[in-house]
Amino acid sequence: MNADLRDLYQEVILDHAKAPRNFRFPEGANCSAEGDNPLCGDNLTVKVVLEGDTVVDIGFQGSGCAISQAAASTMTQVVKGMKRQAIDTLFSHYHDVVMGKAEADDDVLGKLAVFAGVCDFPMRVKCATLAWHTMQHAIRGCDNSDTDNMVTTE
Numbered sequence: 709m710n711a712d713l714r715d716l717y718q719e720v721i722l723d724h725a726k727a728p729r730n731f732r733f734p735e736g737a738n739c740s741a742e743g744d745n746p747l748c749g750d751n752l753t754v755k756v757v758l759e760g761d762t763v764v765d766i767g768f769q770g771s772g773c774a775i776s777q778a779a780a781s782t783m784t785q786v787v788k789g790m791k792r793q794a795i796d797t798l799f800s801h802y803h804d805v806v807m808g809k810a811e812a813d814d815d816v817l818g819k820l821a822v823f824a825g826v827c828d829f830p831m832r833v834k835c836a837t838l839a840w841h842t843m844q845h846a847i848r849g850c851d852n853s854d855t856d857n858m859v860t861t862e
């Protein structure tokens with residue numbers, strides 16, 4: 709990745725961290741989970757309005773480092789309107805990319821491509837995936853109406 713691109717990505721991440729999108733709990737949310745990354749001190753709660761298999765609305769609140777906030781912000785933007793299976797596929801690629809296990813496919817990642825550089829910072833991988841894990845736990849929790857899932861990424 710060239711330096712200009714890296715600067716641009718950093719700018720996008722800082723912009724999301726400063727002004728996170730969907731930083732609110734959506735009305736009528738039927739799934740909820742809390743996620744915690746003790747290594748960095750990131751903590752967030754994700755709430756989802758799930759209709760059938762589709763994420764109709766999603767929001768989050770919490771605090772943490774710029775990467776965790778920006779990852780949560782972009783995650784909520786990207787998965788809104790998506791079906792669970794498509795979300796699983798997308799997260800699996802995103803996860804592989806930030807872990808450094810796969811080359812980023814920009815067509816798949818879209819705006820999530822800004823997190824490709826995270827693979828150079830292993831300590832930040834959990835920051836970049838916390839919101840995603842928490843979202844998945846929230847959605848899974850809907851199946852058995854357990855709305856009080858706690859996720860800890862260690």
Ligand code: ZN
Pocket residue numbers: 745748749750772773774775776834835
């Ligand atoms: Zn963090």
